[in-house]
Amino acid sequence: MTDNQEVKMRELLKQSLKPVNGGLGRDLWPQMFSRLQPHPVTMPWFDWALLAALVLCLCLMPSAIPVILYHL
């Protein structure tokens, strides 16, 4: 391959391949940082109502506790 052909080949390759973008489009650290932060658990009202119903049920019928502990 002569020098002329090599230069031509290089130009053709440059035309056919897209330029590589070495940098990131945005900073990923804030997203990673927010993932690392502990998120406070928020319970919807429906789950609070279920928990209250469960506690009330177990308080009214404490004999259900051993049955639940055995079967579940």
Next chain:
Amino acid sequence: MNLHPYLRAYMAGIVVPTVVLVLLLTGFVIARFGCHVPIPIELAMVFPMGVVPSLFGLWNMFHLWLGPHRHLPIGFHGAILPLILMPSGYFVGKTLGILSLQAQGVLYFQSFSIPYTFFAIVLPCGVIAYYLVWKYLIGFFNQVLGIA
């Protein structure tokens, strides 16, 4: 980071029942040897100790296997588990002679009977408890272990 996801799902699943079992076992030992309860409650430990933690782990692995497009939210997925555990507990208990079916209810340790209507209340309680435990505790452990 994404190595052995099923192993991590199993480990996340067994944390809660393992902790509960230690407390349960302590209570049973105190009742049996401290308070001298005259019924063989150690037999009743077979099912909770042998089956429940493994089933929690396997159920969590199943949730992971179903994938994000097919599985239910984890709370509802966990709420299905009592519907499997309760009959399983009955069959293990019957095999070991812990309980038997009577006309009015289930007879435990040949000494005390629990009416069937009682189970109609206990089962929804179990479903609610499982829903909350799976949604908040096992969901949290799944997040910690990077599989949620």
